[in-house]
Amino acid sequence: MFTEIPSFPEGERGIAVALLLGRLNQLALNRQSAEALCEYIIANGVDIYLLIDRIIENKSIEPHYDLQRRWEQFQSWAE
Template identity: 40%
Template sequence: MPCALCDGDQLSFPVPDAAGEHLPDDRPGAALCTHCLAVEPVDDPPSAYPAFSESIPGFPDGEAGAVVACVFALVDSLALYRAEVSALADAAERRGVDVLLLIDRLAATDGVEPYFDVSRRGTQLEQLLYE
């Protein structure tokens, strides 16, 4: 199923237990657009995490990638989901991912055009995470 925002390809994944409690939707899976990084819930996810890095260079694979994708699901609503984004970013960092660095790298990657304003959200995320 193509992305609703940009018609790009999507990677479906199961929502990790560490992330599910922080998302506003309780569906068991989500899909990450490989072009704009938008995330939408899905009802029937695969049982395993996809190889995110095969479709999005530099994106973490496995559960770490799924947690980061969950951050991206909420990053455009930081005011509403401040605590949730912070908790998800912490979960990503515990899995070895620097979310701010990753956002900067993805914004510079050919073929990736984030749906959110990278400079604005990056600054807001930095303020949120390093208060």
């Protein structure tokens, strides 16, 4: 069963967000592609920071990795 995420983008933007979420799982191996996806997502009008925060706060979503930790790590590298 899938959980609906409010404000999750549709189309190519949604695909890019889903790919970014997948890349965060193995961030050390996927850093460059994660950065490129994040740039694409932002350039196409998605507030990825707000969206990821909403996903982290949504207790009905249980990713198989620590999304908050990976997201914080990604943000620290991107600064």
